[in-house]
Each structure stands twice: as C-alpha cells, then as structure tokens.
Amino acid sequence: MVEQQYLTVSALTSYLKRKFDADPYLDRVYLTGEISNWRQRPNHQYFNLKDNDAKISVTMFKGAFQKIKFQPEEGMKVLVTGRVSLYEPQGTYQIIIDSMQPDGVGDLYKAYEQLKNKLSAEGLFDRFKQPLPRFPKRIAVITSPSGAVIRDIITTTQRRYPIAQLVLFPTIVQGDKSAADIVKRLQQVNALDFDTVIIGRGGGSIEDLWPFNEEKVAHAIADMQIPVISSVGHETDTTIADLVADVRAATPTAAAELATPRLDEELLHIQELQNRLRNAMESRVKYATQLVNKQLASYVFTQPNRLYDGYVQRVDRASEQLLHAMQRQFSVKQQAYALLAQRLPLTNYQQKIHQSVEHIQTLEARLQRAYANLLQVKRQQMAKTANALNLVSPLTILGRGYSLVQVDDKVVKTVADLQVADEITIRILDGTVTANVIDIKKE
Numbered sequence: 001m002v003e004q005q006y007l008t009v010s011a012l013t014s015y016l017k018r019k020f021d022a023d024p025y026l027d028r029v030y031l032t033g034e035i036s037n038w039r040q041r042p043n044h045q046y047f048n049l050k051d052n053d054a055k056i057s058v059t060m061f062k063g064a065f066q067k068i069k070f071q072p073e074e075g076m077k078v079l080v081t082g083r084v085s086l087y088e089p090q091g092t093y094q095i096i097i098d099s100m101q102p103d104g105v106g107d108l109y110k111a112y113e114q115l116k117n118k119l120s121a122e123g124l125f126d127r128f129k130q131p132l133p134r135f136p137k138r139i140a141v142i143t144s145p146s147g148a149v150i151r152d153i154i155t156t157t158q159r160r161y162p163i164a165q166l167v168l169f170p171t172i173v174q175g176d177k178s179a180a181d182i183v184k185r186l187q188q189v190n191a192l193d194f195d196t197v198i199i200g201r202g203g204g205s206i207e208d209l210w211p212f213n214e215e216k217v218a219h220a221i222a223d224m225q226i227p228v229i230s231s232v233g234h235e236t237d238t239t240i241a242d243l244v245a246d247v248r249a250a251t252p253t254a255a256a257e258l259a260t261p262r263l264d265e266e267l268l269h270i271q272e273l274q275n276r277l278r279n280a281m282e283s284r285v286k287y288a289t290q291l292v293n294k295q296l297a298s299y300v301f302t303q304p305n306r307l308y309d310g311y312v313q314r315v316d317r318a319s320e321q322l323l324h325a326m327q328r329q330f331s332v333k334q335q336a337y338a339l340l341a342q343r344l345p346l347t348n349y350q351q352k353i354h355q356s357v358e359h360i361q362t363l364e365a366r367l368q369r370a371y372a373n374l375l376q377v378k379r380q381q382m383a384k385t386a387n388a389l390n391l392v393s394p395l396t397i398l399g400r401g402y403s404l405v406q407v408d409d410k411v412v413k414t415v416a417d418l419q420v421a422d423e424i425t426i427r428i429l430d431g432t433v434t435a436n437v438i439d440i441k442k443e
Helices: 009-022 107-121 148-160 178-190 215-222 240-244 252-259 263-297 306-343 346-391 394-399
Strands: 029-036 045-050 055-060 077-087 092-102 138-143 165-170 196-201 228-232 404-407 423-428 431-436
Touching: 009 077, 029 055, 029 092, 055 077, 092 107, 107 215, 107 240, 138 148, 138 178, 148 165, 148 196, 148 252, 165 178, 178 196, 178 215, 196 252, 215 240, 228 240, 228 252
Parallel strands: 055 092, 138 165, 138 196, 196 228
Antiparallel strands: 029 045, 029 077, 045 055, 077 092, 404 423, 423 431
8 A cells, every 4th residue: 555645735835836937838928807906005016807707816016016107996907917926825826917008008098198187187287377478588498409399499480580589408308317307497497587488399109208298297387487388299199298388389380480479570560550650649639739729719818808707797796796785784783773872872871870879979978977886886885894894803802902812722712711720822902911820710
C-alpha cells in the first residue's frame, strides 16, 4: 500500500503561483469588464472587474494609476491590460493591471468630459467675460516661437494694426511639461502691463492638445486680469482653454483679427467722424448765429425802454394808490384825535389835579394839627404818671424820714427776720448806717 503524501496549503499555493507566473498566456492579458467595489485609495488601487457571470480582483499600483487621465467610477466599463497572478496570503488570483481606459471612448476624451463637467459645475465657463479693448497698445502672445501661430499673428497684426506692440512669451505647447510652462507664462503676462493676451497653438490630436485641457491651465486663464483670446487647434477642436477664455478664436489669424482693429478703417472712420463733427459744428454755429441775430433784432435790444414801460406804469399806479391810502389813514386818525380831544379836554385834567392838590394840602394840615394835639396829650399823661411814680419812689419815702433795714442784703420786714447780735445795714436818705441788734421786741 502506497502511503499518501499530504501537501501544506502554502506549498500548494506556491506551486500554483509559479504556474500562474510561468504561464505565457497569463503574462499579458487584455480584459474588459465593469468596475466594481470602487473606492479610491491614497496609493495603490484595489477593486474588481466583473461581467454577468464572473468577477476578478484587480490591483493597480500607484505608478500605473497616476498615468490614466480619467477618473474611474463605479460601474464604468473599461479596457485593461496586465498580468494574472495569485495572491498567496488569501489564495486568490487577481490581475495586476498597468493600463486602463474607458471602453467605447478614449481615456483622454473621458477625462476631458469629466473635467469639463467639473469646471462647469464650478461656474468657470459662466464667469464674467472680459471685453477686448478696442485699441490695444500691447498684446502678449503665448505660443511656440517656432510654430506657424506666431507668424500668422504677427502678419495679421502688422497688416491690420501695426501700431500695436506684440510681445512673444515662448512656451512649450505639447508634452508633459507644457501645462506648467503655459501657466507660468500666463502668470508672467498677468503681472505686466498688457491689454490682451493670445494663447494658442496649431492643430493636432487630442493628445497633442491635451495641455490646454489641463485643470491648472483652465484656472490660470480664469485668474487673468486682462482678456484672454484662446486659439488652440483647428476650428473643430474645442479645448477647456477655449471654454474658459474670454474669447475663442478659430485660428491664430482670427485671434489677431479679434485683438486688433483695422487701422485703415479706423482712420477712415475717424475722418468720417471729423467731417460729421465739422458739419455738425457748422450747423450749430449757423443756427446759433441766426438765433443771435434774431434776438438782436428783437425790440429787447432795439427798444430796451419798452421792457420797462409796463413796470413804470405799475409803479405810478402803485404810488398813487399808496398816496391815497396814506391820506385816508391820516384823515381817519385826525378825526379820531379830534373826537378824543373833545371828549377828554386837557383843562378838565388840570382842574382835577389842582383840586386834588388842595385836598391833599388840607388833609396834611389837619394831620399836623391832630399830631400836635395827640403829642400834647401824651406829654401830659406822661407827666402825670411820672408824678405818681415819684410819690411811691423809695427815695421820696426816705425823704419823709423813713429808713430801710437790711440784713445780709435782705430787707427786714418783721422782727422775725432778725436775731440779737445780727449786723444790720440801715439806709437813710443821704447814706447808710451799720449797727448791731441789741434787743428785739415784737409789738
């Protein structure tokens, strides 16, 4: 009996991986399918490709993913190329792709449509379009120095408007470095004193024109402070730069025609305007002269006194009316004064004043007499009262032989106020006597 030999899972998986890697048919596979389980990751991308009956895991490394021009989306049908391999840790097979493009349209066209929709949503195409100056002095041209574009622009400008200054800003118009170079030139022009800028290149494939479909070029054009004329590719080519620019020109010659006027036509137009202006001024002067002559012939200037006739008459009438009014007022006031003089004669006032003065003088005399009588009565009453007071005065009493006895400055009224041996003061009419009480007898 032959003993069975068991393999490990790792050994079997390694064996199968070598089979996958060594198979020449799996080393380069062209595959179509719908993107499934899409979620963009910061570095490497992992998703699935599927059809109605099968599904395969996809790995797309960072370097390959950065080369595609469009943005993958869930359900998008794509064409991919890569190699089939086996992922050992999970034992699943996968396809590692190195290129991917939309199925049905090119990837650049898909990227163009996606960027166009994005910038349209941002309003970049609907922003305010700057008008082109009618008479530019300095025009910047951003294009290749060796292409036909700059020659066409120079030829057209010299033919139409040779007084304008053309300044070439040479740039790379094709390749990976072109977009950055175009942005750099736009920023240089924006920092200088120019009236208009023409950006353009000749025709080519969508790959050749792709720098003018880059998002950074679109934003650089939108940030320009001077009007931009875009002339990229042929008339049938419409790039993102054409959509963002203020004006799109089908060809470089058309761009130069849009940027400049025809000097000979402008000179002719100026000549016509001068003639029209001269004719208009002559007509105005003629009309004004006629108007002045008409005014000078009017009676205002020929007979200026007539201007004041009406005013003089009005002044005369007003003066007469004023004089009559004043006379009437004076007459009325005079009559009123006469009536007042009759009703209130001055002699009556003088007589009343005289009577009043006499009455006052009479009252004054009567008042003086009454005051003198009253003063005499009061004096008599005062003398009588003084005599009465003199009769009861202590000095008068002392003059009649009476005396006043005091002990300790108190008047002695009864014997009870004294004691034997008290020192008493006896006041008589012309002095005082000090004595001692020897005996007291009450009566």
